[in-house]
Amino acid sequence: MKVDERVCNALVLFGMLALPLWALAQDEPFTITLVTRAVILALAAVGLNIVLGFGGMVSFGHAMFFGIGGYAMGILAYHAQTYMPLDLGLFTFEGTKSMPVIWLVAMVVSAMIALLVGLLSLRTSGVYFIMITLAFGQMFFYFAISWAAYGGEDGLSIYVRNDFPGLNTLVPIQFFGVCFAILCVVLFLVARLRASPFGLALNAARQSGVRVETMGLDPMRIKLVAFILSGAITGLAGALFADLNRFVSPSMFSWQLSGELIVLIIIGGVGRLMGPVIGACVFVALEHALGGLTDFWHIYLGVILLCIVLFARGGLIGLLTGKESAHV
């Protein structure tokens, strides 16, 4: 049975919306939290997919942006909750509990770091690019561990979830609604991006840098912009993730997380709009179903990954739609 990709995409989003509503009716808040987790991981992977899928750059350091988003939230909320303004000399900084402000900061800081990391790493490709991005990710990881002011190794707890105007974000379904709405908006924007002249050029730069240069375009700059947009989206996801757990720790910077983001994109479908979303759903479902049974549930994830790499190059969305590649 082959499903049209758009129908498939709509069904996945519908399912992601329907499950928490059903859980609400059944009074099972834990399920809502679980789906929220999938939504946020999906958002992080949608960001990575711009680089990995559209641009063909295997960033093994995207947890860096996830962590930056997380710490942006953690630091801003920490100063607000402790009423300890941070004295930065020129001005004091009070912190904030406002989600929109936190998101903005998370995205701007992530974008700036992405600019720097991109400038330094995009000259390389293949294994070297993987290694450089991994190294940057690890730098942030160790920096967070040693940053005692914000909890060091133990991380930072935020006691009350941050505010969104007009909502009570402590109610699981309301926080889910916020995250799901963001995911939908970002997916819409990314869909536009992919079809735009920029998206077409990025896709071309993945296939042949020489071709793009010969057209008078700069593949490096195109990839850099993609890297920045990607970092900002993953950073936003990090801020939401921290708010979901009301906790940030260096593990948000871990290379395992970078790896998991790559894995779930491969499972869902590399370079497909909804690939990361499907991958995140499968990932969270497995983690939940098998994680309770065995500590070694990653083995099953590995088996699935292997099967997909060997037998279904287009990922799950490729299997569902019968089309191995993103292109029509």
Add this chain to the structure above:
Amino acid sequence: MSDAVLATQNLVKTFGALKATDDVSIDLRPGEIHAVIGPNGAGKSTLIQQICGGLKPDAGRVFLNGQDVSHHDTRARAQAGLGRTFQVSALCMEDTVLENAVLGAIGANRAVWRFWASALKTRELTDRAKAALERVGLSEHHQTRCGNLSHGERRQLEVGIALTLSPRAFIMDEPMAGLGAGGSKKLTELLDGMRAQAPILLVEHDMDAVFALADRISVLVYGKIIASGSIDDIKNSDVVREAYLGQEA
């Protein structure tokens, strides 16, 4: 030299002990097809690379419309008006023919920093792309993936993409390579019409095509231009016969 669209001045390029380009000065004048011929390994592609910015010469300069572009990279030279085709097709194989051509239109219109409107629904881009594809006879293939094109169609597409740029000069590295007689003839007719739009520096092994098209021929052997002139000059040149044409006979 002053009215030349494109000119090189004393280009030199060595690979270790090998002099791949040995003091090459050639030019390309408005409206002409200037063919560069020479045996395998003579340094033709190396010369083209230096003209287009892919290889940095050890010495010498490149001028485009009288402007020194020696220090421009590939991208800047393309923007300055070089439209290049590759000896080995460099296309986006996963993309459709139309998408490949639209990429050229994006380059020509400097439209790459647009993130919102769909590229394939932007008339200004697709019109330009489709017009170029029509000229090279690929109108039927807009939706065909490049990877599924025949070898000959890929060569046509290479030329088509160069056309989308509306360049000041075409630089073509063996566009006929691997084409059958029919394909060569069609492409020859196409190039014949293109020279009015912009002159062509044509590297080509297919001597029928060269003799049918060239206004001037330069012969490159071991990185050196050993002769340059009209078709008859070259046909009657002892140096050339000895160094090059003789080898094939």
